[in-house]
Amino acid sequence: MSEAVLTRTTPRLSAGEALAGWMLTAPAAIAFLLMLLAPTLATIALAFTDYELGAPALNWIGLENFAELLQDRGVAIALRNTILYVAIVAPASVLGGLALALLIEAGTRGRAAFRAVFFLPVVSLPVAMAAAWQYLLHPTIGPLNAALRAIGIAGPNWLSSSDTVLISLAAIGVWENIGFNLVLFLAGLTAIPRELYAAAEVDGASRAWDRFRLVTWPLLGPTTLFVVTITMTRAVRVFDSVAVLTQGGPNKASEVLLYAMYEEGFTYFRLGYSAAITLVFLAIVLALVWLQTRVMERRIHYV
Amino acid sequence: MSDRSILRDLPRLALLTLLGLLVLMPYIWMVAASLKPLDEIFRASLSLLPERFYAVENYGKVFAKVPVWRYLWNGVVVCGGILFFQLLFAVPAGYALAKLRFPGSGFAFGAVMLGLLVPYHVPALPLYVGFSQLGLLNSYTALIAPATISVFAIFLFRQFFKSLPDDLIHAARMDGLGEGEIVWRIVLPNAWPAATAFAIFSVVAHWNDLFWPLIIVNGTSYATPALGVLYFRSDEAGDDFGSLMAAAVLMTAPLVLAFLLAQRRFIEGIATTGLKG
Amino acid sequence: MDGISIEGLGKGFGGTRVLRGVSLAVAAGEFVALLGPSGCGKSTLLRCIAGIEQPDAGSIRIGGREVTGLRPSGRDVAMVFQSYALYPHLTVEENIAVPLAMRRLNAAQRLPFLGALLPGTRAARESITKDVRQAAGALGLGALLSRRPGQLSGGQRQRVALARAIVRRPTAFLMDEPLSNLDASLRVQTRREIVAIHKAAGVATVYVTHDQSEALTMADRVAVMQAGEILQIAPPAEIYANPQDLRVATFIGSPRINTLEAEADSGGVLRVAGQAVGMRVAGTGPMTLALRPEDLQPAGAGLPAIMEGVEFLGESLLIHLRHAALGTALVLRLAPEDRDTLPSEGEVALRFPLGRALVFDGAGKRVAVHALSPEATLV
Numbered sequence: 041m042s043e044a045v046l047t048r049t050t051p052r053l054s055a056g057e058a059l060a061g062w063m064l065t066a067p068a069a070i071a072f073l074l075m076l077l078a079p080t081l082a083t084i085a086l087a088f089t090d091y092e093l094g095a096p097a098l099n100w101i102g103l104e105n106f107a108e109l110l111q112d113r114g115v116a117i118a119l120r121n122t123i124l125y126v127a128i129v130a131p132a133s134v135l136g137g138l139a140l141a142l143l144i145e146a147g148t149r150g151r152a153a154f155r156a157v158f159f160l161p162v163v164s165l166p167v168a169m170a171a172a173w174q175y176l177l178h179p180t181i182g183p184l185n186a187a188l189r190a191i192g193i194a195g196p197n198w199l200s201s202s203d204t205v206l207i208s209l210a211a212i213g214v215w216e217n218i219g220f221n222l223v224l225f226l227a228g229l230t231a232i233p234r235e236l237y238a239a240a241e242v243d244g245a246s247r248a249w250d251r252f253r254l255v256t257w258p259l260l261g262p263t264t265l266f267v268v269t270i271t272m273t274r275a276v277r278v279f280d281s282v283a284v285l286t287q288g289g290p291n292k293a294s295e296v297l298l299y300a301m302y303e304e305g306f307t308y309f310r311l312g313y314s315a316a317i318t319l320v321f322l323a324i325v326l327a328l329v330w331l332q333t334r335v336m337e338r339r340i341h342y343v
Numbered sequence: 344m345s346d347r348s349i350l351r352d353l354p355r356l357a358l359l360t361l362l363g364l365l366v367l368m369p370y371i372w373m374v375a376a377s378l379k380p381l382d383e384i385f386r387a388s389l390s391l392l393p394e395r396f397y398a399v400e401n402y403g404k405v406f407a408k409v410p411v412w413r414y415l416w417n418g419v420v421v422c423g424g425i426l427f428f429q430l431l432f433a434v435p436a437g438y439a440l441a442k443l444r445f446p447g448s449g450f451a452f453g454a455v456m457l458g459l460l461v462p463y464h465v466p467a468l469p470l471y472v473g474f475s476q477l478g479l480l481n482s483y484t485a486l487i488a489p490a491t492i493s494v495f496a497i498f499l500f501r502q503f504f505k506s507l508p509d510d511l512i513h514a515a516r517m518d519g520l521g522e523g524e525i526v527w528r529i530v531l532p533n534a535w536p537a538a539t540a541f542a543i544f545s546v547v548a549h550w551n552d553l554f555w556p557l558i559i560v561n562g563t564s565y566a567t568p569a570l571g572v573l574y575f576r577s578d579e580a581g582d583d584f585g586s587l588m589a590a591a592v593l594m595t596a597p598l599v600l601a602f603l604l605a606q607r608r609f610i611e612g613i614a615t616t617g618l619k620g
Numbered sequence: 621m622d623g624i625s626i627e628g629l630g631k632g633f634g635g636t637r638v639l640r641g642v643s644l645a646v647a648a649g650e651f652v653a654l655l656g657p658s659g660c661g662k663s664t665l666l667r668c669i670a671g672i673e674q675p676d677a678g679s680i681r682i683g684g685r686e687v688t689g690l691r692p693s694g695r696d697v698a699m700v701f702q703s704y705a706l707y708p709h710l711t712v713e714e715n716i717a718v719p720l721a722m723r724r725l726n727a728a729q730r731l732p733f734l735g736a737l738l739p740g741t742r743a744a745r746e747s748i749t750k751d752v753r754q755a756a757g758a759l760g761l762g763a764l765l766s767r768r769p770g771q772l773s774g775g776q777r778q779r780v781a782l783a784r785a786i787v788r789r790p791t792a793f794l795m796d797e798p799l800s801n802l803d804a805s806l807r808v809q810t811r812r813e814i815v816a817i818h819k820a821a822g823v824a825t826v827y828v829t830h831d832q833s834e835a836l837t838m839a840d841r842v843a844v845m846q847a848g849e850i851l852q853i854a855p856p857a858e859i860y861a862n863p864q865d866l867r868v869a870t871f872i873g874s875p876r877i878n879t880l881e882a883e884a885d886s887g888g889v890l891r892v893a894g895q896a897v898g899m900r901v902a903g904t905g906p907m908t909l910a911l912r913p914e915d916l917q918p919a920g921a922g923l924p925a926i927m928e929g930v931e932f933l934g935e936s937l938l939i940h941l942r943h944a945a946l947g948t949a950l951v952l953r954l955a956p957e958d959r960d961t962l963p964s965e966g967e968v969a970l971r972f973p974l975g976r977a978l979v980f981d982g983a984g985k986r987v988a989v990h991a992l993s994p995e996a997t998l999v
Contacts, residue, residue, distance in 0.1 A: 054444065056522075057443050057444060057445060057522075058443075058444075058445040058446060059445075060439070060443060060445070060521075060522035060523075061439045061443040061444070061445025061447075061448060062445060062447070063522070063523075064435035064436060064438060064439040064443070064522060064523070064526065065435070065436045065439045065440070065448075065451055067431065067432045067435065067436070068432040068433060068435070068436035068492060068497060069436075069451065071428075071432050071491050071492035072454060072458065072492045072494070075466065075470070075488060075489050075490075075491065075492045076458055076461065076466055076492055076494070077454070077458075078469070079465075079466030079467075079468075079469035079470045079473070080461055080465050080466045082466075082468075082469035083465055083466060083467075083468055083469055086468060086469065093472070093475075140359075140362065143355060143358065143359055144359065146355055147352050147355055147356075149349075149352055149356060150356060150359065152606065152607075154359050154363055155606075155610065156602075156603065156606045157363040157366060157367060158362075158363065158366055159602075159606075159609075159610055159614075160366070160367070160370070160599065160602070161366065162547075162613060162614075163547055163551075163598050163599060163602045163609060163613070164370075164551075164595050164598070164599055165550070165551050165568060165569055165572065165591075165594050165595045165598065166551055166553065166569070167551075167553050167569040167570075167572045167573055167594075168373075168568075168569075168572045168590075168591035168592075168594050168595040169369055169373075169591070169595065171373075171572060171576055171587055171588070171590075171591045172369040172370070172372065172373035172588065172591055173369055175372060175373070175376055175584050175587070175588060176368065176369055176372050178584075180385075180387065181384055181385050181386075181387045181584070182387070183368075183372050183387070183389060185387075186387040186388070186389050187389060190389065215366065215369075218366075219366070220613070220614055223610050223614040224614055227614070273462075277462060277464070279464075279553070279554055280553045280554075280569075283553060283557065283573075284553075284573060284576070298464060298554070301464070302554070302557075302558070305467075305468050305471075306471070306557075306558055311468050311472065314468055315468050318464065318465055318467075318468065321462070321464065321465070322461065322462070322465050325460070325462055326460060329460055
């Protein structure tokens with residue numbers, strides 16, 4: 041009987057199903073079009089114009105913006121600083137997160153408490169925490185330099201010296217990201233079957249390092265790859281701490297891509313040029329995703 | 344090995360505690376400074392406790408100079424509005440992509456996957472131009488509208504709905520429910536884990552966001568908590584770290600308290616959801 | 621002795637005592653099955669022998685050597701896990717090689733790239749490869765050496781796990797439900813292979829299972845465990861025919877052994893629902909009379925029972941009845957051609973050979989049975 045019902049209703053249902061499918065996706069599709077697709081395409085188009093906010097008209101200038109980018113010392117520094125920032129934040133917060141995860145996973149006591157402590161920066165308002173860092177790193181009244189003075193070291197002017205500003209911002213970046221990575225690694229670690237560790241012990245891997253090499257590290261491979269790429273994409277987007285603490289200074293020593301894009305677009309209103317910087321940013325993000333999928337395909341297909 | 348003696352566990356616990364304190368440093372000093380008068384802060388002593396308890400003055404100054412409640416309210420409206428529309432758009436779309444066969448569904452899913460690759464900074468410039476032409480700068484609309492479409496939410500709900508049994512949907516259809524009713528009365532109630540995880544992810548992201556409000560908002564009436572701290576820092580506080588830290592504490596507190604109350608859900612929502620996505 | 625000997629092993633998790641003073645001796649070359657329902661402590665016992673769990677009390681000797689407190693790597697045992705626990709990132713060959721590499725190469729020689737340059741590494745690697753290929757060949761894995769576990773069927777993974785265990789020629793094999801993830805036909809085939817491997821290696825083997833047919837078909841001796849204790853350890857036939865504990869009697873055998881409440885009077889005469897059943901036991905008070913389904917026969921007179929139904933199993937029939945006075949369910953196994961000896965409904969009488977009657981006292985311990993009179997060999 042159910043057979044009969046099915047055959048009778050199926051054709052009618054699929055016409056209805058198509059209609060329902062369109063109706064249910066329509067709101068999302070419209071919002072997608074208006075808020076994501078059209079403006080993204082417009083950004084790409086803008087990058088090839090000389091559009092400035094308030095200008096009466098815009099002209100197609102082809103690749104001129106990109107030619108200017110190549111000459112622009114500020115953008116070159118921003119690119120260099122962004123890469124440097126990522127090159128410090130990503131490895132430090134990935135390895136740090138892994139080390140913390142292993143340390144937490146090594147025992148049963150205090151797991152939730154420690155996890156919460158290290159995760160706290162992830163949910164804290166970055167602007168407010170940047171203000172707290174500003175106080176902490178303040179050259180004269182900051183507790184860090186006060187502590188250094190107490191042991192006889194004259195601390196630098198962390199955020200206002202071009203030698204230390206990027207390192208300081210990167211330290212804040214590591215602080216913001218390490219808890220996030222820790223949680224991802226903890227999830228990866230709990231997914232490793234306990235029996236593999238037992239098997240490794242029986243097989244003669246008596247030292248912790250042997251078990252790490254034989255079981256933990258290889259089985260954490262997919263997690264590590266994911267953590268590395270997600271940390272890199274998060275770090276490339278560094279904006280808040282720069283906007284609050286340094287505005288790219290001193291003397292562009294902490295200029296980064298997104299802040300350069302923001303300044304060109306919304307301080308100088310050179311929207312065409314700002315769009316070109318945005319495309320450089322987008323290209324880096326896409327390159328990271330591409331790298332991730334390539335590496336994913338090549339290895340770590342265990343099961 | 345799980346029941347190790349506390350003595351053998353002690354080095355591990357000590358190391359973790361030390362590292363934990365290091366991570367908590369900014370919070371500790373932020374709160375400490377918000378309780379101190381300015382002259383004590385300027386003495387740069389390493390004592391955490393204030394000699395003169397100055398919290399009332401510091402926090403009082405913040406409340407007197409800054410529309411704290413306004414900022415917090417704006418934060419609530421913006422986050423609530425964004426979440427409402429994200430769910431309104433993403434849940435039906437996620438259901439349709441997971442369970443319905445219709446022409447164009449493959450194309451739509453492709454668009455979602457493509458959308459996942461684009462950071463929200465990329466469409467910002469044209470959106471700013473658009474809102475400014477419409478005269479909508481400095482409005483809730485401009486703060487909320489760009490975030491109403493979350494391809495991540497569509498993707499997440501699609502994955503989740505895919506795991507719901509088809510028979511549940513068939514049974515609902517046999518019982519005479521329309522597709523719209525199925526979404527809100529059958530599918531969503533079964534999607535609470537995904538919905539809460541996404542809600543936490545979304546609220547944290549937008550409460551903490553500075554980039555878009557900084558572009559679109561000018562002045563205090565529509566400023567979010569993030570902007571509020573920024574304004575206070577540059578306009579009112581100057582070198583008055585006591586009240587600046589008080590403002591920072593006030594604006595950070597809501598999410599941090601919510602996190603401490605529902606840690607596991609927060610961690611699932613923010614980090615582990617991303618792992619699946 | 622050179623096998624495994626365990627004395628008074630105790631282990632608790634939190635408040636629950638999982639092992640309550642277990643003692644067990646496995647001779648070199650002997651195959652002992654630990655049989656019991658899930659949660660009886662059999663896996664914990666095995667993991668204590670392996671050194672994966674540390675017991676709270678008692679001692680373990682393997683190969684004549686005290687190993688209590690030693691790490692698993694120091695015990696010279698090999699283990700096959702229920703989930704096989706193969707390293708998913710290593711090939712079949714590399715998986716089998718792990719226990720050899722851990723022993724024949726030192727930490728520096730195991731380093732990637734660099735280790736290959738150190739003196740002695742090449743010779744050791746060659747000997748490992750030779751032994752790995754031999755073990756793999758013995759289990760028919762020769763063609764699969766470069767595959768990863770993810771590309772293997774369940775049965776093939778199981779063989780890799782076995783190869784990894786035998787490659788090292790350990791003092792003892794420990795197997796934790798190794799067949800439970802295989803389908804039924806493969807399970808029967810692999811049983812014989814494991815027995816053959818054990819015979820060839822001649823190594824003390826402890827095999828944990830909840831499947832009585834595995835235990836009875838494979839083991840030299842079966843240790844029946846329940847609630848953290850070994851109730852009885854004996855050869856399979858003995859365990860089946862001569863259980864010393866009511867719990868052993870009811871656990872072994874399918875369908876379950878028939879049990880009838882009984883009473884022994886002051887003279888030891890056993891009665892079921894007031895009816896003397898022709899025997900005297902060494903004891904008085906409440907007893908349990910246990911009878912295997914194949915030991916019950918229809919007769920002109922005997923235990924009164926009411927027919928309830930017949931199940932056809934192919935090679936035999938199961939007759940379901942109920943004791944007329946007690947209401948206790950009874951099962952009787954009959955050859956199909958004997959179907960006519962019973963009516964399809966109504967009351968029948970059942971008898972049994974006295975030598976097959978198992979009687980247990982109130983505490984569940986076996987008591988001896990004597991015929992009441994020479995001619996009363998049947999009820």
